[in-house]
Ligand SMILES: NC(=O)C1=CN([C@@H]2O[C@H](COP(=O)(O)OP(=O)(O)OC[C@H]3O[C@@H](n4cnc5c(N)ncnc54)[C@H](O)[C@@H]3O)[C@@H](O)[C@H]2O)[C@@H](O)CC1
Ligand SMILES: Nc1ncnc2c1ncn2[C@@H]1O[C@H](COP(=O)(O)OP(=O)(O)O)[C@@H](O)[C@H]1O
């Protein structure tokens with residue numbers, strides 16, 4: 001699903017209105033109805049009902065006026081507050097404002113301190129607040145009386161439904177323009193905005209709902225953007241069904257170089273995750289001393305002595321050429337011998353390579369070795385590893401997650417998966433995919449090793465590098481979400497993420513199976 005910035009959303013509205021002749025007032029009506037319906041759902045659980053609606057003077061406020069009219073028709077007591085000079089209400093918003101005036105709806109204009117007090121007084125008992133102050137038109141810091149109203153709203157403890165995007169959140173990047181409404185629910189229209197998806201804005205949205213307001217698919221197709229949100233629909237049906245006339249070779253050979261003394265777990269987690277994701281044969285190169293532990297804990301994986309490979313480069317290169325994918329890095333340590341091993345892999349592999357963890361830490365010593373690669377490379381840094389690779393601070397990386405990931409992919413010709421909330425994936429062509437599954441319970445040792453194993457398992461089966469990365473990121477986060485529901489975020493461990501993989505894969509495979517059974 002496309003994710004838009006403010007300008008692209010305005011362009012989409014323009015195309016719907018001018019090219020496809022859908023009157024803007026219809027879009028506003030649909031938007032306002034969606035908000036009113038959501039408010040009714042929330043109110044159904046409350047003994048006494050009242051809605052307080054905050055409206056700015058733009059179209060976000062216009063949506064608020066429409067919601068007010070529909071709630072009034074349902075007999076819901078209302079207080080409408082307007083923030084800003086009413087003379088500035090124009091166009092469709094003006095039409096809807098005038099209707100409210102004709103209906104005699106109580107409207108209070110918040111211009112000075114005493115009006116903020118009136119707003120506070122309106123917040124009685126089980127009232128809820130609808131936030132229609134600013135949407136995609138926010139363009140500078142929120143100050144003065146509006147800032148006060150937002151702070152009062154946040155301190156009130158009332159449930160807030162935000163229209164399109166919580167007021168104060170910048171739709172372009174999720175940053176906060178001074179202060180922002182903390183919503184329980186946000187209803188955004190047609191497509192998510194970047195500010196709904198990227199932190200901190202995403203945290204201000206509460207539960208995000210994306211409602212169709214009648215913009216045609218043709219209009220959506222014509223908006224140029226390279227940024228996509230990964231959704232369940234994108235994942236369902238991508239994984240190939242298993243045909244009866246196949247064998248383990250059909251599902252590919254994955255070679256994972258992982259683990260070192262004290263970190264055998266990384267190799268175990270990655271190999272198990274690769275097998276659970278359907279890789280046919282998983283071989284793991286670990287130091288000789290780790291082979292027994294690996295074989296005890298991951299009985300289906302084949303172990304190989306890393307020292308033997310490092311000692312016999314010719315055999316190492318021959319082995320690399322028989323694999324369908326190679327992953328390198330989890331728990332490997334940062335020795336010179338390992339840096340050399342990474343160079344051997346990069347120089348002699350033509351199948352997709354996944355580089356993670358210590359693979360990235362040693363890669364940071366000389367990124368230019370990437371230039372020798374004839375293989376598609378996928379790198380999976382967390383912000384700390386990305387800082388080592390780029391020389392940027394972790395703070396800058398987290399503030400500019402999309403730009404940093406995209407720039408790195410374009411510069412080095414790799415697929416980059418920047419971990420964290422939200423995970424950003426970019427390819428060398430400048431396409432960006434944002435993943436929002438996952439939770440802070442996954443901030444636990446080894447969960448990145450599981451992700452590496454998952455990507456590797458999908459790659460082994462011949463799924464394209466970008467698709468394998470996208471599917472793995474989505475399912476890894478979703479497995480973490482399921483695990484956290486069962487065990488709690490405090491107690492989730494990396495191994496618990498692996499346990500959730502089988503059911504999730506069954507679910508995303510189920511849809512095309514049903515389809516093929518029906519034909
Ligand atoms: N046809 C359309 O364009 C549609 C737009 N829709 C709604 O319209 C919204 C966008 O409407 P607008 O473009 O009118 O913009 P907004 O309603 O978000 O806000 C613009 C108004 O707020 C003022 N403003 C912006 N930042 C300010 C600040 N920091 N302090 C004080 N005042 C500030 C601007 O000067 C302008 O008057 C969307 O978020 C969505 O809710 C929906 O009705 C669907 C259809
Ligand atoms: N707050 C969070 N929200 C979503 N996902 C998270 C969060 N914290 C961690 N994760 C995910 O957990 C994984 C952690 O990986 P990583 O830091 O490499 O761990 P390790 O090196 O211990 O294996 C990443 O996929 C990351 O996106």
Ligand SMILES: [K+]
Pocket residue numbers: 060131132133134135162163164165166167
């Ligand atoms: K809003």
